Each structure stands twice: as C-alpha cells, then as structure tokens.
Amino acid sequence: MSGFLGPLDSDGRVPRQQQTRVAAFLISAHGALARQFAFALPARFEAAWQTELNAQFYRESEIVSLLMRATSWVPDIALGYMTATWETAWLPAPIEGIADRSLAQAIHLATLAHAVHAGIRPAALLPVEANAQDPFVVALRRIEFESGRLLQAQILYLKGADLLPHRDAVSAALEKRHAAIRKLWRETLESIGIEASRSE
Template structure:
C-alpha cells in the first residue's frame, strides 16, 4: 500500500478510481457540513458570530461544487454502502451533560467541522510528480488551504468562554468525532490502495 496516490497516469493525473472514491468521501463530509450549517443559520443575524456560520456554509458549498466539477468520476459499485455509512456518521449525536438542544447541535457541528478540517489532508497524498495543472490536484490543494482557514473558526468557538462550563463534554465529543472521521478516511483510502502516514 502506498502513502500517496498512484501509480499516476502517464500525464501525471491521479487515477480516476482513486479520484472517485476520495471525492465521494469529501463530498459527503463537506456536503453534510454545508447542510447542517444551512439549518443552523438563523433567518436574521442577532450576533456577530452568526456571520461566521454564513461564511462557513458558503465555503463548504464551494468545496462540494469544486469537487463535483474537478473529479474524473468513474463507476464504483462499493460507493453505495460506503456513502450510507458516511452519512450516518455525520448525523448529530446526544452530548452527555448538555441538555440544551441548540447548544448541543452547535457543539456537534463545530466538532464535526474541526475533525473534517483538521483530520483530512487530501493534498498530502499527492506525490511530487502529480500534474499541477490537473483540476483534481488543484481542487485538493484548494480544499486543504480552505480547511486551514475554516479550522481557525472552530478552534475559537470550541475554546471560547461560552463553552468553558462544558469543557469536558466538548473535549469528549471532539475526541470521538476525530476518531470517527480518522477511521472512515483511512478505510476509504485503503480501499483504493492508499495508506495514510500517522
């Protein structure tokens, strides 16, 4: 199993089967974030932090749109059951010690976003000889750049004073989310012969 995509095609492009599997996973994860940010958006902003929700919603939507267009899609019969398991993993789960549904939903969304943006580094899988002009290669680099920016908002929120009384519950939820995203990402890559370096 290789630590990078490949073997690359003669023109330096990532094989379509690897593109399809990785893009499907990323579309599922970022699509779930976009949907959940859309639901969390209030009809009217009453606080400054709500503008960040709006920005994150659009960035997640842009990532999905970029992947849909930049990927060389091919049929993959394994995607049906895999996508179902991914979508189930993104669903909110109750957070022990937090009875306020709105607060729990916000923590769920922030921890999922943190796990996706911090735990998935698709551009790190590109070998140095990958074609820099390949739309898929460019898309992965763009996604990783955007993830770094989006991650800052999750860190500020999760470490903010509003969640100080719930620090243990937030920490446990974040740890669980990271483990789940890590497992699913590794399984996805292993299915196309890529092994992530720890």
C-alpha cells in the same frame, strides 16, 4: 500499499477510480457540513458570530461544487454502501452532560467541522510529480488550504468562554468525533490501496 495516490498516468494525473472514491468521501463530508450550517443559519442575523455561520456554509458549498467539477468520475458500485455509512456518521450524536438542545447542536456542528478540517488532509496524498495543472490536483490543494482557514473558526468557538463550563463534555465529544472521522478516512483510503498514516 502506497502512501500516495497513484500510480499516476503519463500526464501526472491520479487514477480515475481513486479520484472518484476520494472525491465521493470529501463531498459527503463537506456536503453534510454545508447542509448542517444551512440549517443552523437564522432567518436574520442578530449577533456578529452568526455571520461566520454564513461564511462557513458558503465555503463548504464551494468545496462540494469544486469537487463535482474537478473530478474525473468513473462508476463505482461500492459507493452505495460506503456513502450510506458516511452519511450516518455525520449525524448529530448526544453529548453527555449537555441537556440544552441548541447548545448540543452547536457543539456537534463545531466538533464535526473541526474533525473534518483537521483530520482530513487530501493534498498530503499527492506525490510530488503530480500534474500541478490537473483540476483534481488543484482541487485537493485548494480544499486543504480552505480547511486550514475554516478550522480557525471552530477552534475559537470550541475554546471560547461560552463553552468553558462544559469543557470536559466538549473535549470528550471532540475526541470521539476525531476518532470516528479518522477511522472512516483510513478505511476509505485503504479501499483504494493507500496507507492512511501518510495523510493524518
């Protein structure tokens, strides 16, 4: 089992089957975030922080759009079952100790986004000899760059004064979400012969 994507073809491109499965996972994760950010957007902004929700929604949508176009897709019959598993994992889960539904939803979205952006590092899977001009390679690097920027918004919210009274509940929810995302990502990579520890 390798720590990197490949073996690359003669043009330095990632095998299409690996592209397909990695892209499908990332589209599922970032697509779920885009949908949930869209649902969380108010009809009218009444606070400055709400503009960040709008920015996050568009960034996640751009990541999905980029992957759809940059990936060299091949049929993959395993994706039906795998996608169902992934989509279930993105759903909100009850947060112990927080009865306020809107607050729990905001914490769910922030912890999910934090886990996706911090826990999934697709560019780390690329070998140094990967073709820097290949659209899929460029896309993975772009996604990792954007994830680093988006992560800052989740950190600010999760460590903010508004959640100080719920610090233990937030920390527990964040830890659980990170563990679930790491497990899914590891299983996805192992299914295409990649040693997941390289990307964590």
